[in-house]
Amino acid sequence: MTTTSEPLTRPERLDRLPFTRRHRRLLVGSGIGWALDAMDVGLVSFVMVALAQQWGLTSTEVSWVASIGFIGMAVGASAGGLLADRIGRRSVFALTLLVYGLATGAAALSTGLAMLLVLRFVIGIGLGAELPVASTLVSEYAPAKIRGRVVVALESFWALGWVLAAIIGYQVVPASDNGWRWAFAIGLVPAAYALVVRFSLPESVRFLESQGRTDEAESAVRDFEKAAGVAPVESPPAAKAVAAVPGQLWTPELRVRTGSLWAVWFGVNFAYYGAFIWIPTLLVAQGFPMAKSFGFTLIITLAQIPGYAVAAVLVEVWGRRATLASFLAGSAISALAFGQAGSETTILITGCALSFFNLGAWGALYAITPETYPTSMRATGAGAATAFGRIAAIAAPLLVPVLTDAGGTGLVFSVLAAAFAIAALAAFGLPEQRGKALE
Secondary structure, X not given: OEOOOOOOOHHHHXXXXXXXXXXXXXXXXXXXXXXXHHXXXXXXXXXXXXXXXXXOOOHHHHHHHHHHHHHHHHXXXXXXXXXXXXXXXXXXXXXXXXXXXXXXXXXXOOOOHHHHHHHHHHHHHHHHHHHHHHHHHHHHHOOHHHHHHHHHHHHHHHHHHHHHHHHHHHHOHHHOOOHHHHHHHHOOHHHHHHHHHHHHOOOOHHHHHHOOOHHHHHHHHHHHHHHHOEOOOOOOOOOOOOOOOHHHHHOOOOHHHHHHHHHHXXXXXXXXXXXXXXXXXXXXXXXXXXXXXXXXXXXXXXXHHHHHHHHHHXXXXXXXXXXXXXXXXXXXXXXXXXXXXXXXXXXXXXXHHHHHHHHHHHHHHHHHOHXXXXXXXXXXXXXXHHHHHHHHHHXXXXXXXXXXXXXXXXXXXXXXXXXXXXXXXXXXXXXXXXXXXXX
16 A cells, blocks of 8 residues: 655545546446436437327427426526535435436326326436536546546446437337337336435545535545555645535636536537437438337447547547537538438438537536536536526427428538537637646
8 A cells, every 4th residue: 555645635635546446336336327317318219209100299299298308407407506516416416316217117107298298397307417416426536637538438328328228219119009108117227226326326525525524525535545555644624615606607707618618518409409319200201110210320329439439538638628629520510411311321321420429529528517617616517507508408309390391301400510510619618627636
């Protein structure tokens, strides 16, 4: 066991550590929750196709099945961030899993559109609160020199969840008239996993210190030091922080980064959910059978995984800002190409490119978001940006049918490409925190 006599704060003691089994346990534990979140969001795109046929829904009604969840996510992201800065990251993380898991299971029993919309709203509250809280928790434990890579690795679990959703959509939803109900029933899994999160994952050291809970913070740091074979040292007393309020995000020293972050979140949400929620439906509208449409979507979804892998490397080589802007630019070009694709081959190639660049951009965005604000407002700031982005996620699924009627798939993806391009420009207003300690 190595030793040191230099006084270090507890966050500095965490930053000096190598990546250990304790980091891996936190990453995987949080990542499973993240994947279950993605699975729930992804399932909707397949359920929409089945419900449109079984319930005879109009395109507007189908759009609301997608958008109502994002209204809940906007509420959840804002409230979840504020709560996480007050009662803790781990507690809110577990609560969100419980809420959306139970509501998803209940959605399997929906008797009509109204009941489904109410439950999808509740599901959205849980989903929206989870993502900024989980990324904040992981970023506050990750060593500074690899923090971006670790957070991108967390985000990569989204691809695993979406792939799982595509498999369920491909195998379960078309299997019978009740296939969509069985798909939702699988969504009960997060409710059970909430217990694992609550009792096996650590609370944020920075949060514990901000609340004056120094004994718990010291115990958590020593647990990670023990796993790394590093001897503990004395840390100076940490000041108890006052939790932030949303208005502090717009102070003169923060307004540029807040405005830039909100613009990126808005553009990425608009383009991503406008595309990927509707891709199965748009393919069916072009004449592909439902099963084949779902199969294409599964292949396109698999391209998310290498997108995350490349972004995880580049955020520590190029930096967060350059990686984010580059992947957003690639997303814009891919979206334009997908909108013009006519053959099965070009649909798959351009769709995979869009998936690759778009999800790599998501990874870089989640890496940079918690680094934008100090500890006292980190979850609040991340939650507020996420909530603002969900406004775009609400609007995009509603706008896609209108754009399709006005100009077809080409117009839809031209508008989505423009959203990606605007987000790429906004990325240059964000701070670069590669290799730096969190404030």
